[in-house]
Amino acid sequence: MRLVALTDRQLRASPGLKWGRAGRDVIPADIAELDFAVAPPIRAILRDAVTRSHLGYPDYTTGTPVRLAELFAQRMRDKRGWQPDPGAVEICAQITQALCCAILAYTRVGDQVLVHTPTYPPFLEAIRSLGRQPVLLPVANHHDACAAESWAAVEKERHIRLIVLCQPHNPTGHVFDTATLEAIARLAVRREAVIFSDEIHAEIVYSETNCPTIASVADAAERSVVFTSAAKTFNIAGLRCAVGHFGSSALHDGFRGMPWHLRSGAGALGVTATITAWESCDEWLDQLRARLNTNRAIVSDFLSHIDRARFLPPDATYLAWIDLRDARLVPDARTFLLNEGKISLQPGTVFGPSLEGFVRLNFGTSGRRLRVILERFCDALEMCNRKGLGG
Ligand SMILES: Cc1ncc(COP(=O)(O)O)c(C=O)c1O
Secondary structure, three states, X not given: OOOOXXXXXXXXXXXXXXXXXXXXXXXXXXXXXXXXXXXXXXXXXXXXXXXXXXXXXXXXXXXXXXXXXXXXXXXXXXXXXXXXXXXXXXXXXXXXXXXXHHHHHHOOOOOEEEEEEOOOHXXXXXXXXXXXEEEEEEHHHOOOOOHHHHHHHHHHOOOEEEEEEEOOOOOOOOOOOHHHHHHHHHHHHHHOOEEEEEOOOOOOEOOOOOOOOHHHOHHHHOOEEEEEOOOXXXXXXXXOOXXXXXXXXXXXXXXXXXXXXXXXXXXXXXXXXXXXXHHHOHHHHHHHHHHHHHHHHHHHHHHHOOOOOEEOOXXXXXXXXXXXXXXXXXXXXXXXXXXXXXXXXXXXXXXXXXXXXXXXXXXXXXXXXXXXXXXXXXXXXXXXXXXXXXX
């Protein structure tokens, strides 16, 4: 089973969000999707389902969703050293949908929801649009010398009912260590808050980095809801299937108190593809990790030659969070790189306030294409330097 990089022609023919809307001369490295063909067993099972017209409603009570719940529990035990109870698992269409349901089930309008900043944009949108107040905790300060100050600020907030964690963190790729998770758990206990942990990126972790789950922290286990999916790792986000575990029957009941059509809805193909990904694609995943590990080194090498780019290689994810504030690009970093470099990166601004000079680069692509992206990146910055274009 080989990891196959898709060609420019194949990618440009895709109607999807990443390549479908990029101009002909622009290389997109923004949306968190991979430029690799989906693993052969997943393609085969999907082809088979289509050929046999197995496209009806899944049987959510005894069929593949139940099998998926068991497989999830087994995979968490084998890969992450955590033993979830399959009976406390729910299958949804999307993690963000599950978060919206958790907000509705465990908090009231006006309550505070703690979340790291920068923040995966749909989190903030969910919190705000449901009338809750986001409390932003800078991710850079989570475990270092500045942490005390950040945590002290959080301590002043009296109405935190929900803590939203992204482990590993998007966009920085940081993996929160056990000490940090324990600090989060203690805060949750003091506030009697629920912890919702989005662990969608937990299978793309580099070298020896361990990616602990909040559910394995003793104080947090009973107050945590952990969701993950195969969407990012196996590049099947459009199939809509997410899996989550509830640390107590009270949390599970609260979630199940939401209307079924609000909290469920994974499609038959998504469920089947996720089962196949987790059962039969680990060899493919090893190759993907090796490719991404090399890509991470390529990004680090390129960026180490640019004075005005600051970058910490991520512990996990295929995302590089790059600080270009010193380059003072105008009108902003993202637009500058799009206009001058013909590369499309995610602008820092979508991840929260005061992040104008940051961009997020997706390095989940072939080594060759990544080098072209980085050459364009460097040339654009070099040109800005020469012409004195910085603001
Ligand atoms: C942290 C995080 N959560 C969730 C998602 C999307 O998952 P879903 O479509 O299941 O909400 C992404 C996609 O990039 C993500 O990075």
